[in-house]
Amino acid sequence: MTRKRHLDRAGIAEPAADDADEAPLYDRPSKSQLKRDMLALQVLGKELAELPKEAFRKLPLPEALFDALTDVRKITDHEGRRRQMQFVGKVMRRLTDEEVAALRAVLDVIKGLSRSETVKLHTIERWRDQLIASDEALTDFLQRYPGVDVQEGRTLIRNARREAEQKRSPRYYRELFQWVKSAVSPAVRSEDEADDAARTDDDEADDDHAHFDD
DSSP states (O other): OOOOOOOTTTTTTOOOOOHHHOOOOOOOHHHHHHHHHHHHHHHHHHHHHSSSSHHHTTSOOOHHHHHHHEEEEEEEHHHHHHHHHHHHHHHTTTHHHHHHHHHHHHHHHHHHHHHHHHHHHHHHHHHHHHHHHHHHHHHHHHHHTTTOHHHHHHHHHHHHHHHHHHHHHHHHHHHHHHHHHHHHHHHHHHHHHHHHHHHHHHHHHHHHHHHHHH
16 A cells, blocks of 8 residues: 655655654764773773782683783783783673673772772881881870780881981881781771671661561
8 A cells, every 4th residue: 555645845745654653763872972981991991901910810801801901911012012902992892781890890899908908008107107206106006006016116116217317228117117017907907897797787787677667
C-alpha cells in the first residue's frame, strides 16, 4: 500500500509521521565527551604503570593490559615509554565499563593506604626533628609513646645533635629515625585497630537496632 504524502507550498513532500519515528536518534557521546573519556583512561593508565611492584600485583588486570603495563614499567627511554603508553591507552579503550570501574576501585584502596603511610612517615620525621631541637620534646614523646628504651633515645639524640653541629655524615640522624619509628608504628597500628573495632561495634549496634525495630 502506497503512503500518501502531503505537499507543502513549495511542492515538496512532507515526511509521514511513521518516517519521523524511524529517523535516527543522535544519542551518541559528543566528540568532547569522547576526548574527556580518553584522557581519563590515559591518566588511569599512567597511575597504574607507576604503582610499586607489590601494589601492581594486586590489580585485576586483563592479560593484554597486564602485558602492556609490564612492558612500559621496564622502559626507561622517554620516547620509548611514551610510545608504549600510547599502546596502553589503546588497550584500555577496549576494556568494559565494569573492568575500568574495578581497576579504579582497587586503585582508590591502594592510594588510601599510601596516604596512611605518608601520614605515619611525616609523624616520625616531625618527632625526630623535635627531639633534636628541644629537650622538652623527649618528655612529650615518652608520655605519648611509653615503653621505649629511654637511654638509647637520649644517646641517639645527643649524637645526632653533635654530628649536625660538626656537619658529619647523618648516621645517628638516621638511627634516631628508626628509634622513633619503632615507637610510633605499633601505636599507629593500635589506633587503626581501635578505629576498626569501633566501626565494627557501630555496625553491630546498627544491626541490633534494625532488628529491634523489626
